[in-house]
Amino acid sequence: MMMSILLAKKKLANPTVLASGILGTSAMLMQYVGKCGAGAVTTKSCNLQGRTGHPNPSVISTEHFMLNAVGLSNPGAEEERETVKELKRKTAIPVIASVFERSPAHFAEVAALISRAEPDFIELDLSCPNVESEQRMKGYGEFASNPDLAFKVVSEVKDQCRLPVFAKLSPNCSDIAVIARACEEAGADGITAINTAKGMVIQPELRRPVLANRSGGVSGPALKPIAIKSVYDVYEAVDIPIIGTGGVTTGRDAVEMMMAGACAVGVGSAVYWNGFNVFKSITREMQGWMKKNHFTSVRQLVGAAHE
Numbered sequence: 117m118m119m120s121i122l123l124a125k126k127k128l129a130n131p132t133v134l135a136s137g138i139l140g141t142s143a144m145l146m147q148y149v150g151k152c153g154a155g156a157v158t159t160k161s162c163n164l165q166g167r168t169g170h171p172n173p174s175v176i177s178t179e180h181f182m183l184n185a186v187g188l189s190n191p192g193a194e195e196e197r198e199t200v201k202e203l204k205r206k207t208a209i210p211v212i213a214s215v216f217e218r219s220p221a222h223f224a225e226v227a228a229l230i231s232r233a234e235p236d237f238i239e240l241d242l243s244c245p246n247v248e249s250e251q252r253m254k255g256y257g258e259f260a261s262n263p264d265l266a267f268k269v270v271s272e273v274k275d276q277c278r279l280p281v282f283a284k285l286s287p288n289c290s291d292i293a294v295i296a297r298a299c300e301e302a303g304a305d306g307i308t309a310i311n312t313a314k315g316m317v318i319q320p321e322l323r324r325p326v327l328a329n330r331s332g333g334v335s336g337p338a339l340k341p342i343a344i345k346s347v348y349d350v351y352e353a354v355d356i357p358i359i360g361t362g363g364v365t366t367g368r369d370a371v372e373m374m375m376a377g378a379c380a381v382g383v384g385s386a387v388y389w390n391g392f393n394v395f396k397s398i399t400r401e402m403q404g405w406m407k408k409n410h411f412t413s414v415r416q417l418v419g420a421a422h423e
């Protein structure tokens with residue numbers, strides 16, 4: 117059973133990818149995620165100066181979803197570059213370095229800085245829903261909802277950076293296909309879809325939102341149908357590969373995501389619930405499903421729901 121895939125010409129041993137923000141904070145953790153069976157790892161998003169993030173409580177979890185407003189805490193791009201360098205020295209697993217900034221020029225600067233550590237891909241986090249209302253991040257919230265701005269970010273990054281670039285999009289926009297097309301026209305090598313969706317949980321007895329930031333981003337099983345529809349729409353709109361992310365917990369979820377059009381499958385919240393072995397279990401379950409349903413290569417799944 118062939119489980120390897122090609123993602124923008126890079127070979128992944130299987131389609132599972134550690135999503136950004138989950139364990140992607142140290143070289144040691146990401147190396148271990150690779151040993152536990154992930155096909156690629158994505159680093160926690162970083163910006164030039166770093167951020168402390170939002171106060172606690174910043175994450176809550178139920179059986180159906182997680183809601184987080186971690187707030188893109190990170191030590192800054194210089195430290196992140198050293199993390200990526202160390203990871204590349206220690207392991208052969210493909211590394212996706214995630215970056216964000218507040219303007220197209222800053223995006224290009226942070227991508228160029230991280231590129232020097234030679235990750236395999238750059239991912240542009242155009243879309244974290246829980247920092248966009250901050251004054252110092254003014255403008256950030258529109259990168260994934262305004263095609264002209266998305267185009268500008270991707271083209272400035274592509275001017276400064278020779279690595280393959282994935283644009284990570286948001287479900288919080290009127291038409292994700294339009295944004296994906298703008299990214300492709302600007303030279304993006306792939307699309308990651310999706311980031312979390314804006315959400316809120318209120319504690320009725322306290323008459324107030326639970327998270328200190330009030331709102332956050334929804335991930336996990338409740339996000340999956342939204343992610344599947346987003347990936348389906350993006351696949352119809354562009355010819356570049358898609359990393360489908362959102363609510364994938366089982367092999368069957370991953371099959372669904374690939375049939376919607378994903379070449380690879382991001383896994384985030386499921387790591388919290390199921391632990392490091394989730395990558396192996398998803399791949400094993402996919403193999404079982406494929407055998408039963410007469411698929412010999414994982415590549416045959418990509419876009420199968422469009423035929």
Ligand SMILES: Cc1cc2nc3c(=O)[nH]c(=O)nc-3n(C[C@H](O)[C@H](O)[C@H](O)COP(=O)(O)O)c2cc1C
Nearest residue numbers: 135136137161241310311335336362363383384385
């Ligand atoms: C605690 C937490 C932190 C996250 N941090 C980031 C981040 O730094 N950058 C990013 O692009 N996405 C971030 N995400 C979004 C995930 O990468 C992913 O797109 C989303 O959670 C949906 O996938 P899942 O349902 O498998 O978790 C974060 C998600 C969670 C739950």
